[in-house]
Amino acid sequence: MFSKSCEYGLRAVIFIAQQSHLGHKASLTSISQAVDSPPAFTAKILQQLVKNNLIDSSKGPKGGFFMAPEAMKNLTLEAVVSVLDGDSIYTNCGLGLKQCNDKKPCPLHFKFVAIKEELQAMLQNTTLIMLVNEMNLDRFHLKR
Amino acid sequence: MFSKSCEYGLRAVIFIAQQSHLGHKASLTSISQAVDSPPAFTAKILQQLVKNNLIDSSKGPKGGFFMAPEAMKNLTLEAVVSVLDGDSIYTNCGLGLKQCNDKKPCPLHFKFVAIKEELQAMLQNTTLIMLVNEMNLDRFHLKR
DNA sequence: TCAATAAAGGACAATTTTATCCTATATTAA
DNA sequence: TTAATATAGGATAAAATTGTCCTTTATTGA
Ligand code: FES
Ligand code: FES
Secondary structure (H helix, E strand, C coil), X not given: CCCHHHHXXXXXXXXXXXXXXXXXXXXXXXXXXXXXXXXXXXXXXXHHHHHCCCCEEECCCCCEEECCHHHHHXXXXXXXXXXXXXXXXXXXXXXXXXXXXXXXXXXXXXXXHHHHHHHHHHHHCCEHHHHHHHHCCCCCCCCC | CCCXXXXXXXXXXXXXXXXXXXXXXXXXXHHHHHHCCXXXXXXXXXXXXXXXCCCEEECCCCCEEECCHHHHHHCEHHHHHHHHHCCHHHHCCCCCCCCCCCCCCCCCHHHHHHHHHHHHHHHHCCEHHHHHHHHCCCCCCCCC
């Protein structure tokens, strides 16, 4: 469904949001331990998210990755996926045709479109703050 | 969503079904032209489908790939996906956790499950004969 | 029988994705 | 000011996916 980069990125962002909500910055080490992802690879992914202003970072001791409370309310999973995997998951043909549209559809086009729209809506409608609040219920996991 | 192998395989199977419905066998060459896929690679994919008895083949002049009318009624897209990509698309965690279940869910588990079940149902409920009949409407494409 | 045709299958090559390593740069606190 | 900590980023490396090439085997029709 998503690339490994995107999976790690989503898990990392959720963890960062949790920590930010508690007033902590999350170091690369703490993130990759919390979400069980390779540290150096995770660093690259987080760099992309910082560059695209989805999250913030600061160097030095006491540094790490974090999000402003404001950002947490506005940041959707869709934005994260968009930066890491692009919009191909919504716009590509499920059968791999070079273009996907209603004019020249593959035999499964309309069925795929319905599912892809549902996925996109779900990601667009889920903000980080929503997940953080749910996660407080302590039922949900980010590793294994 | 699917691997390239699976995309080519699905397109090829739909074309083979079309041709079989017309009483023709489909040669590798005709298939890879019709669905715009690399011939040698497509051959490997079709071999897998033959080995798993989803489609039939015969060697020699006038040989090619084909399906019995019976098979066409029973063969679902889900069966094709299952052989080529396994069931990972339905059973894997959307965030990449090693196991996906209700007991130890990731924060998106229940939302993902709904979408994955819809996809699976769609593939299970779509038989090749259904697609062939729709394709007769001549609105749908298998290349570009 | 023989030549042509077509799938089967093994070996290998290219590309993309995933992942690591190492150095540079910035920041903090003692 | 210095030592320690932490992100940034370039250069590679490993692994998985995608794709090609070539030989073998089977079948058909002349
Ligand atoms: S053309 Fe295939 S999903 Fe749209
Ligand atoms: S545990 Fe993540 S989708 Fe089920």
